[in-house]
Amino acid sequence: MLVHLFVNALFWGGRIVSQAVVGVIMGSSSDWETMKNACDILDLMGIPYEKRVVSAHRTPDLMFAYAETARERGIKVIIAGAGGAAHLPGMTAAKTTLPVIGVPVKTRALSGMDSLLSIVQMPAGIPVATVAIGASGATNAGLLAAQMLSAFDDQLKDRLEDYRESLAKKAKESDLK
Numbered sequence: 001m002l003v004h005l006f007v008n009a010l011f012w013g014g015r016i017v018s019q020a021v022v023g024v025i026m027g028s029s030s031d032w033e034t035m036k037n038a039c040d041i042l043d044l045m046g047i048p049y050e051k052r053v054v055s056a057h058r059t060p061d062l063m064f065a066y067a068e069t070a071r072e073r074g075i076k077v078i079i080a081g082a083g084g085a086a087h088l089p090g091m092t093a094a095k096t097t098l099p100v101i102g103v104p105v106k107t108r109a110l111s112g113m114d115s116l117l118s119i120v121q122m123p124a125g126i127p128v129a130t131v132a133i134g135a136s137g138a139t140n141a142g143l144l145a146a147q148m149l150s151a152f153d154d155q156l157k158d159r160l161e162d163y164r165e166s167l168a169k170k171a172k173e174s175d176l177k
């Protein structure tokens with residue numbers, strides 16, 4: 001228990017966030033505009049999560065510590081977004097056996113193709129579930145995390161089914177005028 005409190009204090013400046021089951025991390029605050037779409041889905045589904053900037057390049061020790069302690073802090077799934085030479089999802093996956101979903105953030109130079117290829121091309125043995133570039137990918141990362149958790153949570157399964165129904169309803173009501 002003391003270790004748990006210490007680790008939370010370490011990561012959250014003394015604010016205890018013990019309920020989070022999804023960890024949303026990103027390489028830079030500039031990724032937030034994309035990654036907030038994952039958090040919007042987690043909010044919609046009522047899933048407790050933590051979010052923070054953890055950079056593979058600028059704070060590599062923090063990245064390792066985050067990944068190594070995520071499971072013991074109660075995290076079940078990690079969503080990691082990064083752009084450019086996007087090492088964060090793969091390196092995080094290398095340091096934990098929790099499922100890691102990688103979100104390629106769109107870049108100015110190469111439109112996110114660099115991010116996508118950096119994240120998706122993991123060698124056999126260390127998987128990263130890679131979603132689409134940008135906002136759609138972040139939304140799907142939130143949904144994929146929810147779907148993983150719904151394997152053990154029937155209420156969450158019902159919420160996901162309601163969400164799917166809302167998508168179908170919106171599509172059927174689409175007005176092309």
Ligand code: RP5
Nearest residue numbers: 027028030031082083084105
């Ligand atoms: C990556 O570098 C981040 O994930 C971000 O997408 C990109 C640019 O970061 P900033 O220079 O905007 O902080 O590590």
